[in-house]
Amino acid sequence: RPYGALVLVKENVVTDATTASGLVLTAGIVDSHVRSGTVIEVGPGERSAFSNDIMIMDGIAKGMTVYYGRGSGTDIKDEDGEEYILINYKNLLGFKSENI
Numbered sequence: 048r049p050y051g052a053l054v055l056v057k058e059n060v061v062t063d064a065t066t067a068s069g070l071v072l073t074a075g076i077v078d079s080h081v082r083s084g085t086v087i088e089v090g091p092g093e094r095s096a097f098s099n100d101i102m103i104m105d106g107i108a109k110g111m112t113v114y115y116g117r118g119s120g121t122d123i124k125d126e127d128g129e130e131y132i133l134i135n136y137k138n139l140l141g142f143k144s145e146n147i
Contacts (some may be wrong), residue, residue: 049090049133054107056084056120056132080117081140086110087131104136112143 049055059082092103107113113134120134 048088051090052093052102052104052136053090053133054086054104054113054136054139055088056113056115056134057087058082058084058130058132059112081114082117082119083112083114083143084132086113090136106142107136107139114140114142116140 086107086109088109089104089107092101094100095102115132115134115138119138120132123131123133125131
């Protein structure tokens with residue numbers, strides 16, 4: 048489980064894409080500065096410097112898709128070789144809403 052205000056994310060794999068006109072965009076072109084991933088686990092939140100209470104990270108939950116900038120987190124591998132990214136929730140740019 049992530050510590051404090053960290054979020055454990057499994058990065059979504061970027062593959063080649065084809066436009067409506069048939070132009071093939073390779074993964075290198077599709078891969079922009081904004082990345083997306085699935086939240087695997089959420090830390091308990093950060094502690095307030097004033098009240099010493101835990102400030103919960105509102106709106107972030109397991110399974111949701113989040114967006115973040117390249118280099119926003121720390122890459123880690125678990126004992127099975129799976130790659131994840133630990134990101135401070137303040138570095139998240141947004142999330143995919145299921146209501147849109």
